[in-house]
Structure formats: C-alpha cells, structure tokens
Amino acid sequence: MNRSLKPILFGVVAVALIFGLFARNAFSGPTALPKPTVDEQPGTTKSETVVFAGGCFWGIQAVFEHIKGVTKTTAGFSGGNVKGPSYDDVSSGQTGHAESVEVVYDPSQVTFGQLLNVFFSVAHDPTELNRQGPDEGTQYRSAIFYTSDEQKRITDAYIAQLDQAKVFSHRIVTQVAPLQAFYQAEAYHQNYAALHPNQPYIVFNDAPKVEHLRQEFPDLYTGK
Numbered sequence: 154m155n156r157s158l159k160p161i162l163f164g165v166v167a168v169a170l171i172f173g174l175f176a177r178n179a180f181s182g183p184t185a186l187p188k189p190t191v192d193e194q195p196g197t198t199k200s201e202t203v204v205f206a207g208g209c210f211w212g213i214q215a216v217f218e219h220i221k222g223v224t225k226t227t228a229g230f231s232g233g234n235v236k237g238p239s240y241d242d243v244s245s246g247q248t249g250h251a252e253s254v255e256v257v258y259d260p261s262q263v264t265f266g267q268l269l270n271v272f273f274s275v276a277h278d279p280t281e282l283n284r285q286g287p288d289e290g291t292q293y294r295s296a297i298f299y300t301s302d303e304q305k306r307i308t309d310a311y312i313a314q315l316d317q318a319k320v321f322s323h324r325i326v327t328q329v330a331p332l333q334a335f336y337q338a339e340a341y342h343q344n345y346a347a348l349h350p351n352q353p354y355i356v357f358n359d360a361p362k363v364e365h366l367r368q369e370f371p372d373l374y375t376g377k
Contacts, residue, residue, distance in 0.1 A: 192266030207277030208285025215346035222263030
C-alpha cells in the first residue's frame with residue numbers, strides 16, 4: 154500500500170472497526186518464544202550493525218529504538234538491485250529492495266540473539282510471505298541482512314530452533330542474506346512512529362508492537 158494514502162484511508166475508517174480488522178493487523182506473536190540456545194557472548198566491542206526487514210519500516214524502527222543497548226536506528230532499503238532508490242521506487246515493487254531498518258547496537262549491553270528474539274516475537278510475523286498486516290509486496294518481506302558470519306550462524310540456529318519447537322503454526326519464511334548495501338530513506342520516514350503517535354496507521358499497527366515489547370521484554374525495554 155502506498156504510504157501516502159494511509160493517513161487518508163485509515164482516517165475515514167469507521168470507529169466500529171477499531172477493535173476489528175485493523176486491531177488484528179498488529180502482530181502479537183506467540184504467547185512466548187524460547188530464547189536462542191545459540192548466542193554470542195557479551196562482547197567488548199562497542200558497536201555492531203544488522204539490518205532487519207519485516208513490513209513497514211515505521212513499526213520495525215519503533216520497536217528497536219526502544220531496546221536497551223541499541224544506539225541508533227535508521228529507516229531505509231536493502232536487498233535490491235537499484236542504487237540509491239527513493240521510497241516511490243521501492244514502493245513500485247520493481248527494485249527488489251525491502252523496507253528495512255539498520256540497527257546499531259552495543260553487544261556489551263544486548264546480544265544479537267536477544268535482538269532476534271524481539272524480531273521474531275513482537276516486531277513482525279515471520280511466517281507471512283511478501284506481506285505484513287495491511288501491506289503487500291516483496292518490499293514488505295521478512296528478512297535479516299547480516300554483517301558477520303557470527304550473525305548468520307546465530308540466525309540460522311535460531312530459525313531451526315523455532316521451527317523444531319513449532320512455536321508458529323506455519324513455517325518461517327524469513328530471508329537470511331548478507332548485507333550488500335543499505336540506503337537511508339527520506340527524512341520524513343525517520344522516527345515516524347515517535348513523531349506521529351496519533352496517526353491511525355501507527356495506532357493500529359505499530360503502537361501495539363511497542364506495547365508488546367514493553368510487556369514481554371521488560372528487561373530490554375527502554376522508554377526513550
């Protein structure tokens with residue numbers, strides 16, 4: 154769905170639908186997800202980077218910017234074959250890019266495995282193929298673009314762990330690929346949920362994810 158149409162579309166929805174269709178768009182995840190059995194040890198490095206994709210980047214950024222140890226989040230695009238794409242380019246579905254969020258974190262405060270736990274638990278539904286909630290297309294696919302062999306090892310192990318535990322009713326379809334490039338999105342997309350908390354799309358789709366983060370990961374949640 155073109156993001157420029159969302160405020161208009163959701164603004165005219167009848168109040169009766171609030172607890173119906175759109176309330177179900179926010180992914181709440183299973184009641185509990187096991188912690189990764191394979192994880193990195195808290196490191197002495199002060200900065201590592203990974204890129205997550207899982208639907209609209211507004212919601213992914215809203216979740217990860219509230220995690221202790223995450224020092225920076227940036228909305229943008231990854232995984233495609235066009236250099237320096239615009240939002241409109243990516244929205245066409247022709248560039249191969251996914252709406253993504255670059256997450257810079259301090260591994261001495263939060264491990265990569267903990268970030269994965271959040272990603273699969275509350276940030277999105279990893280079993281939806283090329284869509285997320287009301288948004289459809291390859292640009293909304295679930296993906297992890299790793300920046301080290303260690304991140305790939307931990308990701309592969311965790312997906313296998315979740316599949317074996319059958320915590321989801323459908324198989325995980327998350328793409329796991331090395332990060333080739335990350336292109337920052339336009340300024341108006343940055344920190345969108347924090348700057349527009351009353352926008353209907355944020356209220357129905359993204360604010361519940363942050364609330365689930367607060368409830369399910371109290372030790373990681375920060376109200377910043």
